[in-house]
Amino acid sequence: MRINPFKPGSPVPVGMFAGRLNELDKLEHGFAQTRAGQPINFLVTGDRGIGKSSLLWFESAVARGKVESGDFGYFKFCVASTQISEKTDLVTFLKILQKEIAREVGKTEVVRKFLAETWDFLQRVKIMDSSIDRARKDSEEEIVISDFCHSLAETVARITQPGQGEDRREGLVIVIDEADNASAELRLGYLLKTITEALLRASCNHVCFIVAGLPDTFDKLRQSHESSVRIFDPLPIRELEIKDRRRVVELGMAEANKLNVAGKITIAEDAKEQIALLSEGYPHFIQQFAFSAFNAAKGSEITLDDVNSSAYSRGGAIETIGLKYYQSDFYDKIKSDEYRQVLKIMAARGNDWIKKSEIRAEFKGTEGRLSNAIQALTSRRIIQKDSAKDGVYRLQQRGFALWIQYFGDPKSAR
Structure with a gap:
């Protein structure tokens, strides 16, 4: 092993x-x-x-x-x-x-x-x-x-x-x-x-x-x-730049080959790039995606398929990150299903900006309840308001959107 x-x-x-x-x-x-x-x-x-x-x-x-x-x-x-x-x-x-x-x-x-x-x-x-x-x-x-x-x-x-x-x-x-x-x-x-x-x-x-x-x-x-x-x-402290994300993975692989002297382990360029993109520049997330991909690799090279399969699978990187970083925001900080409904609507857009009117078109509830939900989610820093435009919001991270889509609702988990 x-x-x-x-x-x-x-x-x-x-x-x-x-x-x-x-x-x-x-x-x-x-x-x-x-x-x-x-x-x-x-x-x-x-x-x-x-x-x-x-x-x-x-x-x-x-x-x-x-x-x-x-x-x-x-x-x-x-x-x-x-x-x-x-x-x-x-x-x-x-x-x-x-x-x-x-x-x-x-x-x-x-x-x-x-x-x-x-x-x-x-x-x-x-x-x-x-x-x-x-x-x-x-x-x-x-x-x-x-x-x-x-x-x-x-x-x-x-x-x-x-x-x-x-x-x-x-x-x-x-x-x-x-x-x-x-x-x-x-x-x-x-x-x-x-x-x-x-x-x-x-x-x-x-x-x-x-x-x-x-x-x-x-x-x-x-x-x-x-x-x-x-x-x-x-x-x-802000997100790491792409080149630094790749560097984190490279340093990890260099350490891997010091620890595992029996045979050299490499990582494909597209696999490294995918870890860099999925992590969104968060060092902890880089470590988690790389950790999961390393464990998933069967041969001497970590492939793009290893990264993707270990990221999206049950118990994989996205679910693990979600349990550590997102679950509290989704379940503990908000007790209303209507608030979670807003998050699910937004998650379908990843962490792209979305207008309140677009959320309203899919929201099953009154205008007042929608306004209360958006205000509460914004004040708790679960969603972000566009300071340059009125009524435009997004999730803080794309990883949060992925976790909601795949694991945020146990009944619809894939």
């Missing part, structure tokens, strides 16, 4: 990363600025499957000096990474960051002792009881944040100006992924603005924040503090 090199369920390994040259340039310029004491923070946003986590994985390796930057040589930062869930509270969030920093820099007994003393206060802080009144909770949180900022500034000073025999770092990169999950209680925008301002007052100028999440992360931050988004340079 052959080892499949494609990884649809996780960030791609550094050696299989392709494209994103503009985004890499911006982030690495930010690292250079931070190294020079002129830090830049970034807000990385994009749809699910667009490759945010893979980009962060790669750039974390660059920041640590594991991979050379094209224009700025090797960096040597400490990198602390965390993910946010709906249950993440302030104390847990700060403790995770502290532990990540300690893992990176606490290599010697002297440094571990320094960290234990510097962050001693945080070990004594308990999860704040939700039953205490808001004013008291706010007051306690302010004290915790203030102590955190002081300890963070001391730690960055230590790693940038280490003692004898200690490993010097150029600063600290803090990566916060899945920030769109942040609860209102966490007040993430307010927290990050407070921390960055406190570091500035402490003359701590070697910390770079990279916050990543779905497009509504921008609104989440702003809701907790109106001006919090101003501390970030926005970095929206």
Whole structure:
């Protein structure tokens, strides 16, 4: 049995990363600025499957000096990474960051002792009881944040100006992924603005924040503090270009031939092109289509038929992607069959633009219910409104349309 090199369920390994040259340039310029004491923070946003986590994985390796930057040589930062869930509270969030920093820099007994003393206060802080009144909770949180900022500034000073025999770092990169999950209680925008301002007052100028999440992360931050988004340079992540999609497949095939030394495995050009087209430029989707096609291939070459049969079959790539990315939008986010009826009408057009009047011609319901459905689907970002034309809409992705057509209705699944 052959080892499949494609990884649809996780960030791609550094050696299989392709494209994103503009985004890499911006982030690495930010690292250079931070190294020079002129830090830049970034807000990385994009749809699910667009490759945010893979980009962060790669750039974390660059920041640590594991991979050379094209224009700025090797960096040597400490990198602390965390993910946010709906249950993440302030104390847990700060403790995770502290532990990540300690893992990176606490290599010697002297440094571990320094960290234990510097962050001693945080070990004594308990999860704040939700039953205490808001004013008291706010007051306690302010004290915790203030102590955190002081300890963070001391730690960055230590790693940038280490003692004898200690490993010097150029600063600290803090990566916060899945920030769109942040609860209102966490007040993430307010927290990050407070921390960055406190570091500035402490003359701590070697910390770079990279916050990543779905497009509504921008609104989440702003809701907790109106001006919090101003501390970030926005970095929206869009679909990969065709040439970069092909490159992802080629890198995967090169890895396949390292893992499977018994015989060389190739992929036909039209098969590679079909994966590039079906994926719509979403790196996760490229990995899934390639993974399924690789498993379907019987001979030494992956053919166009392997790609198509493994994409459209039961349990294939489209259904798998749908279960991960589309099923929630189709069933969980909308409870009305009339809303799903609108999606099915639109899916027949792929993700081409369609007028409301064209939807109305096929819609079995009143004008009011159609308007409500379109408004709800638009507000939940399940469908997209044409900003240049009134009453024109489309599905966000062609893959969503394919999934609806083939697997969205179990009674009519092919």
